[in-house]
Amino acid sequence: MYTLYYSPGAASMCAHQALIEVDAPYRLVSVDLQAGQQRDPAYLRLNPGGVVPTLLIGNVPLTETAALLMTVATRHPEARLAPAESSANRASWYQWIVYLANMLQPAFRLWFYPADISDQADVQAVLKAATCRKIESIWTRIDAHLLTQGPYLLAEEFSAADLMLIMLMRWSRNMPRPATEWRALHQYAVRMKARPSWKKVCALEGLTDWA
Numbered sequence: 001m002y003t004l005y006y007s008p009g010a011a012s013m014c015a016h017q018a019l020i021e022v023d024a025p026y027r028l029v030s031v032d033l034q035a036g037q038q039r040d041p042a043y044l045r046l047n048p049g050g051v052v053p054t055l056l057i058g059n060v061p062l063t064e065t066a067a068l069l070m071t072v073a074t075r076h077p078e079a080r081l082a083p084a085e086s087s088a089n090r091a092s093w094y095q096w097i098v099y100l101a102n103m104l105q106p107a108f109r110l111w112f113y114p115a116d117i118s119d120q121a122d123v124q125a126v127l128k129a130a131t132c133r134k135i136e137s138i139w140t141r142i143d144a145h146l147l148t149q150g151p152y153l154l155a156e157e158f159s160a161a162d163l164m165l166i167m168l169m170r171w172s173r174n175m176p177r178p179a180t181e182w183r184a185l186h187q188y189a190v191r192m193k194a195r196p197s198w199k200k201v202c203a204l205e206g207l208t209d210w211a
């Protein structure tokens with residue numbers, strides 16, 4: 001039995017969608033980020049960083065979105081969210097998840113939480129502008145990849161890496177240039193949003209803002 005500590009649309013979303021895809025029994029626990037519940041001492045014992053998501057596997061807490069995603073995919077091989085162990089796609093799968101976790105997700109962290117770096121409004125403005133350019137350059141790279149090697153990150157093989165990408169694309173919806181303004185990314189979003197697991201995770205998390 002899994003327990004996912006989540007907040008609607010936050011980094012927990014792709015792990016939630018993965019749990020739906022693998023059809024595993026799980027329980028959701030809401031963490032109200034606005035109310036600061038992520039800093040409650042009881043929650044910090046599970047996730048010392050004070051962020052969502054946290055996944056309890058039995059009673060053992062696991063943190064870091066990419067780790068949750070890879071763990072759920074690997075524990076449920078029949079759902080085929082992870083390519084076969086020794087396949088070439090398995091290596092690409094690690095590469096894409098680590099790329100998204102190392103390069104794109106931290107850029108979004110700076111975009112949404114510039115106060116992590118500075119309390120000064122002018123510093124935050126410069127940081128956000130630079131971060132916006134960084135995120136857009138990543139969309140350009142992924143768009144070019146999908147254009148020639150799509151339709152998914154691993155060509156014909158849908159995987160957990162796609163769950164992470166579509167979540168991160170959704171985060172750009174209110175940015176000056178959302179990810180869907182890139183042609184291949186737009187088509188990719190249409191494809192990904194048609195998945196029953198996407199519709200279900202949005203319904204369960206009450207998300208109606210990226211139809």
Ligand SMILES: N[C@@H](CCC(=O)N[C@@H](CS)C(=O)NCC(=O)O)C(=O)O
Binds near residue numbers: 010011012063105109
């Ligand atoms: N590296 C962490 C980052 C998680 C993260 O930044 N989560 C955000 C929501 S998307 C959060 O909990 N923010 C609340 C806060 O920082 O107070 C992960 O991948 O799990």
